[in-house]
Amino acid sequence: MSVCINTNAQNVHPIAFATKGDIEFIKTHIKTNPLLKESYDDIKKSVDEWVDKDVDVPFPKDPAGGYTHDKHKANYTLMFNSGMMYQLTNDVRYAKLVKQIFLKYAALNPILKNHPQATSSSPGRIFWQALNDANWLVYAGLAFDCIHDYLTPQERKQITDGAFKPEVDFFTVDLKSWFNLIHNHAVWACAGVGIVGIATDNKDYVDMALYGANKDKKAGFIAHLDGLFSPDGYYTEGPYYVRYALLPLYTFANSLNNAKPELKIFQYRNSILKKALGGAMQQTNLNGGFFSYNDALKEKTFVSNEIVNAINIACQVYGSNMAYLSVAKAQGRVTLSRGGASIAKQLLTTKNIPSFYPYKTIEFADGAKGDKGGVSVLRSGKDKNLTTLIYKYTSHGLSHGHYDKLNINLYDNGNEILEDYGAVRYINIEQKWGGRYLKETNSYAQQTIAHNTIVVDEKSHYGAKENVSENHNAFKFFGEINDSIKVVCAKDTTANSNTALQRSIYMLSLNNSTKPIIVDFFRAISPTLHQYDLPFHYLGTFISSNFKYNSYLKNQGVLGATNGYQHLWKEADADKLPQLSQVTLLNNGTFYTISSATDDSTKVFFARVGADDPNFNLRHDPAFIYRKKGTNQFFFNIIEPHGNFDAVAEVSTNAYSSINKMEVLLNNEKYSVISFYHKERKITIAQSNNDNRKEILHSININDKLIEWKGPYTIIFK
């Protein structure tokens, strides 16, 4: 591959992270802008500790969290930062520091075999997994670019051949099929190879990065922009992973924009990178925490480096706006880039930057063509009083997807109320299996029972087989969004053999002064007998139920043997439920009642995560689970935030539910009709189950009363 090098056009360096012009712009602003100066000082201080010192480049040994892992991670950050310091100060000691480290890698990398802690099918060499080696390539490439002109041609060759080529060859030859995947790991790999290509003036590397190891456009960066996102910017792995992908996506795109402006990469596919960032931001909670569906760690927020970098570049290439600035304000730091300098200035001079991102109700289609289901984010309320209901009817979401068709999650006032467990992982804590995904991710968190959706016969959707699940998706059947009513009805016909699922979510704002209620009806449709479990995984304190239950006081066992059930302790259960079952919770000062139409054949289990957990990896979160048996079954629930409890003032208001008399008036192939009372007000909802056309007239007779409406549903307030 190296035969091409000499034919390459030489770039003017630096060009990968910042151009000469950018550097001058940043230098000017550092002098006058305290926030930029602070970010600069932080970085300078961290680098100055190492100037003129010998930096260890250890032989790889440890998993994540261990010394060699953390050292190599620290090294690539140091190399990049020191490279930037060289550019911003012209002090050659910084360039020398980078060179010295590079020369050690040039000696080390050619002799590396697969990492001794490698466990995955894509092993790393410097690190336990190739993904981390790709991280190294990205930052090392940026660092090389910074000191390119400081190095002699001989030194450049030594580093290019010794430090970079073994890694690039490893990726594009040994791990070729991994490099050519459409997947977030491969995004990093392409960005790494591409940035090294730009930094070392290697067209061959850049072409492989853009178009795949075979340069056939079936893989590579452009294929990622085409294949990883739906037309409206939804990333199929979900918000936790789009965050991670945005770092190589934006960083490499920025390098390309400098080195190959003719690509117009930021405008590619109707500015898909802009949509990707906006979509990621809309999929956060008030504190910037990414929605926790799929494999997600809940601590992760948009103040992370990845989003600082993306917002800073986006402000530069797409123009600044209050939405970006609201995030930048929460981040409180900027990158040493033209965009970062610009944002630092705007944060000082712009008045009334909002405290929260401009969250709105939004729906994303999934799939490159937007035809693989999607996710609806229904919102009501403002600022810290925001209520957010997430309804997920997507495709699988690559290797980090869960078996959670028609799952819902609820956030309210910035708190997670009905939760998705996320993933079981303590990232970068070595004691927890080197910071890797723990086995309970698969045995519990990904299983259907860990979600707020129906489990048929205690089996996860698609038998928890990724190679089956990835071929299917749920789909939206009808929907409507307006100020007072937000409706989404979706169906799934593939997750369970012999059973179809249909769930309708109605978020209703009954008046302006209170929170919305969420009416949830969930149909399980099957010609044969099944057991249906519908869990509510909640966060908060159990306050009361309106039915009696039997508690396991001195001994408790598990809810089931497998498919995630083995991780749930059975704390209590009840059968022969009343016609209306209510459970009230308290979470951070707000009450939540879940009211359910039940009967004497419905069972309920109170469960708690944490069984079969020898390493104490699981959180002990509670859930209750309604169980019905039969052929077709109907779950009708209302989720109702209400009232307030102020623990300091010792005052509780509206501590009781306003919902009563829930009735299922009709449920068949053609129609579902329910009614309930909110205080004294009767509300009836009728929907068509098999015709989603807006112009069709429906007419049915319920208890000798005629209900007529046009379109897929109607809501009658009395």
Place this chain on the structure above:
Amino acid sequence: MSVCINTNAQNVHPIAFATKGDIEFIKTHIKTNPLLKESYDDIKKSVDEWVDKDVDVPFPKDPAGGYTHDKHKANYTLMFNSGMMYQLTNDVRYAKLVKQIFLKYAALNPILKNHPQATSSSPGRIFWQALNDANWLVYAGLAFDCIHDYLTPQERKQITDGAFKPEVDFFTVDLKSWFNLIHNHAVWACAGVGIVGIATDNKDYVDMALYGANKDKKAGFIAHLDGLFSPDGYYTEGPYYVRYALLPLYTFANSLNNAKPELKIFQYRNSILKKALGGAMQQTNLNGGFFSYNDALKEKTFVSNEIVNAINIACQVYGSNMAYLSVAKAQGRVTLSRGGASIAKQLLTTKNIPSFYPYKTIEFADGAKGDKGGVSVLRSGKDKNLTTLIYKYTSHGLSHGHYDKLNINLYDNGNEILEDYGAVRYINIEQKWGGRYLKETNSYAQQTIAHNTIVVDEKSHYGAKENVSENHNAFKFFGEINDSIKVVCAKDTTANSNTALQRSIYMLSLNNSTKPIIVDFFRAISPTLHQYDLPFHYLGTFISSNFKYNSYLKNQGVLGATNGYQHLWKEADADKLPQLSQVTLLNNGTFYTISSATDDSTKVFFARVGADDPNFNLRHDPAFIYRKKGTNQFFFNIIEPHGNFDAVAEVSTNAYSSINKMEVLLNNEKYSVISFYHKERKITIAQSNNDNRKEILHSININDKLIEWKGPYTIIFK
């Protein structure tokens, strides 16, 4: 009793909450001070909603959280606030509102019997417990005082005889023995009767309030100031309850200071009320949360009304200072009082008010004479990096005490790390048994096993009998506090039959850049065989242990049958422990390792609160418990905060303990000597167990090496 009324000197009203002069002062400042104006506007708005409206005074029926309870509570607040609005605006509609409500109470109160929900030995009439009736008296008294001059003599008599007299008679005759207790409830009762006395010019009431129902000085407010506090201001019920007592204490004292300045009540007993407030503030966590020992609810902080009121009055009578202002700043609101107006102004004009109260290492003696043991609050670090170890060797603490002799708790960085469970109660949430203390308070939270101290033979201290426990206390044996070393050694000889306990806590700052370590040695001394359990109740995530254990994966049972053990699930256990056992936890980004000298006869249990809990009242907090059996036993533990985990940046540093080679070199009646390594540094501690004199020379031979020192202990760093 009413025969005295006509002989009373008439006060100039208002005088109870504020004088005429105060009112003018407040009026002036409302115009110019936005914070005072805000507090004023909030109150005015809440009152304006009711002006010219008919306010319900329902016949008492419900427990706490129910309608009639909350309504009467709202009524007394409204009456006081409306009375103040009358004073501040001269608008008679406010006075009329108060009068109308009073007239309803004047009709209601004479016909009341004990409340139908009364369950305690001090039943209420308007409310389920007399304590709440006392609250009513305090606020109604203040309200009456505000509208005193608006009322006709006839109206005054009607209200005095109808609304007040039945309540005062009920307290001082029917509940005389309760009224005459030295207890926080009686503080409220005295304040209520006394304030009504001042408001209605009834000397008899004031005298009973000051000196007890028999006016013999064995009870009443002065006896409370003498008996409830130690000489340094420690309140025997603990910080959660001193908060509550400070409202009637400061409010009544303020009224007395206006009406009977010759009492010099704020200077009484070396300004005991000032010490009480300062002691309460020192017993808070960084967020102002009161330490959770004894019956405490963890949500309660110093932004509560009680402390706003106390700080505002204290600033007025004792003079303002940065400590008070730091609390006032966190409170963000003031009372409509001279002190409140003054603070509001200072908050605007004072620069550099600290973000945290000036926390320091402090020791409180317990008991009116300071001879009933005490509590040591050992602190290290600054601002948000504060580490606080609480070591409790007090007397029982009246009816809200726990059986927790020699208990420790740890807070760090504002987080609770080794916890006291507090009380089991959802105050004012009606669904949770009317907001009362739940039975698990007694069956679990008060029991010894719920604490971080030794349980002998699975029995709680004093057999969990309050009438036994209240006759005893632990005591400090020796101690020393300086910048680098803080040592407290205390003993208990009464909590367990046939077994004495001695615990020494050494908080050592090994260098300036890291957190202190806490060396804990705990001797159980008995001539006969016993089982000793030492729990560590922690908050956080279990990260790792250095020993193997057996997990109960599919079934779990309880740790024991009674004395709180029945509420602990047994999640895992191990026996034959190594010589050094280590458990590492993670709490909000800091690691904590507890290292313990163990051996192959030591057992450990991993437990979790939540068994035998049919109403889901308990939090599911984790613990691990070391168990040793024998005659004399020695528990040697080191609690070590270390390192950092940043979940957003995905970086962990110093995730492993620096402690190793813990050895017990000697433990007998005369001496305990231990050694351990912190990294490469050997540290040896020798202490005298039976001689606490500072001037005595000790000399012992350990492994052929002579250790000589003067005083009760020595620490040798190598």
